[in-house]
Amino acid sequence: MSTAKEKFDVCVVGGAGHVGAPLSIVLAQKGCRTLIYDISKPALQTLAAGNLPFLEEGGEPMLREVLAAGTLGFSSNPADIRGIPHLILTVGTPVDEFHNPVLHALTDCMDTLLPYLSDEQTVILRSTVFPGVTDFLDGYLKARGRRPLLAFCPERVVQGKAIKESQSLVQMVSGTTPAAEESAARLFAKVARKIVRMKPMEAEFAKLFCNAYRYVQFAVANQFYMLADSAGLDYARIRQGLMEDYPRMRDLPGAGFAAGPCLFKDTLQLVAFSENKFNLAVSAVQVNEGLPAYITSRLKEKYPLKEMTVGLLGMAFKADSDDARSSLSYKLKKHLTLHAKTVLTTDPLVTGDRELLALPEVVRRSDVLILCTPHSAYANLDLQGKPVYDIWNFFKE
Numbered sequence: 001m002s003t004a005k006e007k008f009d010v011c012v013v014g015g016a017g018h019v020g021a022p023l024s025i026v027l028a029q030k031g032c033r034t035l036i037y038d039i040s041k042p043a044l045q046t047l048a049a050g051n052l053p054f055l056e057e058g059g060e061p062m063l064r065e066v067l068a069a070g071t072l073g074f075s076s077n078p079a080d081i082r083g084i085p086h087l088i089l090t091v092g093t094p095v096d097e098f099h100n101p102v103l104h105a106l107t108d109c110m111d112t113l114l115p116y117l118s119d120e121q122t123v124i125l126r127s128t129v130f131p132g133v134t135d136f137l138d139g140y141l142k143a144r145g146r147r148p149l150l151a152f153c154p155e156r157v158v159q160g161k162a163i164k165e166s167q168s169l170v171q172m173v174s175g176t177t178p179a180a181e182e183s184a185a186r187l188f189a190k191v192a193r194k195i196v197r198m199k200p201m202e203a204e205f206a207k208l209f210c211n212a213y214r215y216v217q218f219a220v221a222n223q224f225y226m227l228a229d230s231a232g233l234d235y236a237r238i239r240q241g242l243m244e245d246y247p248r249m250r251d252l253p254g255a256g257f258a259a260g261p262c263l264f265k266d267t268l269q270l271v272a273f274s275e276n277k278f279n280l281a282v283s284a285v286q287v288n289e290g291l292p293a294y295i296t297s298r299l300k301e302k303y304p305l306k307e308m309t310v311g312l313l314g315m316a317f318k319a320d321s322d323d324a325r326s327s328l329s330y331k332l333k334k335h336l337t338l339h340a341k342t343v344l345t346t347d348p349l350v351t352g353d354r355e356l357l358a359l360p361e362v363v364r365r366s367d368v369l370i371l372c373t374p375h376s377a378y379a380n381l382d383l384q385g386k387p388v389y390d391i392w393n394f395f396k397e
């Protein structure tokens with residue numbers, strides 16, 4: 001698919017994804033003629049039809065606005081990146097089964113673009129990367145005879161609110177040369193409220209620190225939850241009491257599943273960078289990833305689970321999202337499959353999981369329910385008197 005006949009100011013590579021699509025739409029709305037280049041033709045077709053492939057607050061109206069204005073184009077042909085002044089890379093940067101970063105996702109992408117890349121272009125890396133990857137990529141390109149300006153400008157928005165936050169947050173900008181930094185800063189000044197300049201490795205660390213810090217914070221809350229719960233106490237009540245008019249503790253999160261496509265993976269990138277000496281993060285992984293097993297064992301203590309049907313409410317990795325990537329709901333489902341008679345699952349937003357059932361059926365057929373994802377749609381839910389394990393304290397609030 002290619003609609004790239006006109007001239008573009010910027011191309012977002014991987015632009016049909018969760019990071020790329022909202023950024024492309026905002027850039028196009030700011031008047032930058034933006035080309036979305038992506039290998040996923042179905043996602044490009046969805047976008048070209050004015051729909052987003054995933055939930056994004058305020059995304060679809062703005063998408064339709066820029067389609068009507070003619071400032072957004074689509075392509076799955078790498079040759080179409082030729083001559084576009086700014087290329088922003090937002091392809092996925094996963095970790096492998098041993099939790100090490102997978103560099104070839106980026107190098108494979110660059111290999112495809114290389115024949116069409118010139119030294120006059122600015123390449124802006126926006127995917128979250130292992131510290132040192134920007135410099136690595138610089139060497140990788142030079143070794144192949146290409147010297148584009150190379151920048152690293154990480155994304156820090158909350159998934160689902162990228163349209164708003166990409167314009168309201170401060171954008172970290174770094175470049176391998178002053179010219180690269182300046183070129184990237186000029187582009188992001190059109191979008192972000194404020195620019196802060198850093199060196200590439202500082203910005204790489206900064207992004208990973210943001211996610212690892214959040215992940216460790218959630219682990220602290222989940223550890224506190226397990227300590228209180230094991231003592232027969234209600235963590236939510238303790239938290240409420242200790243936070244009352246006590247600003248120093250205002251950052252203490254509630255308990256709940258902490259996972260998804262970024263926090264866990266990015267914390268592991270820092271663990272890998274530290275050669276497994278980032279022990280605090282390793283402990284956080286044990287706590288957060290251990291929560292499904294904890295819940296299963298608490299339920300086993302309370303109920304004859306082997307004779308019971310358990311219903312899981314919410315399979316997305318976080319509330320009001322349709323994204324089930326790395327969701328702990330699925331880890332809990334796996335645990336319970338071994339320990340309960342039947343496990344039923346439901347979610348109002350997740351699509352593409354053929355085992356999901358309608359909410360009323362799950363509530364009706366289950367002996368016990370577990371609130372995995374506190375979607376707003378579950379507010380005022382009639383639980384039909386069924387016991388519910390609610391780590392989030394959602395139904396009490």
Ligand SMILES: NC(=O)c1ccc[n+]([C@@H]2O[C@H](COP(=O)([O-])OP(=O)(O)OC[C@H]3O[C@@H](n4cnc5c(N)ncnc54)[C@H](O)[C@@H]3O)[C@@H](O)[C@H]2O)c1
Nearest residue numbers: 014016017018019038039040091092093109127128155159
């Ligand atoms: N999801 C978030 O909220 C978030 C926030 C901050 C940073 N990040 C980082 O941004 C990056 C992208 O994450 P995402 O959630 O948007 O991933 P995603 O899977 O939703 O999007 C990636 C897109 O890249 C496309 N793609 C893959 N390989 C390609 C290639 N070689 N050429 C062209 N297109 C290609 C895919 O088809 C997909 O549309 C990751 O590094 C992630 O860690 C994500």
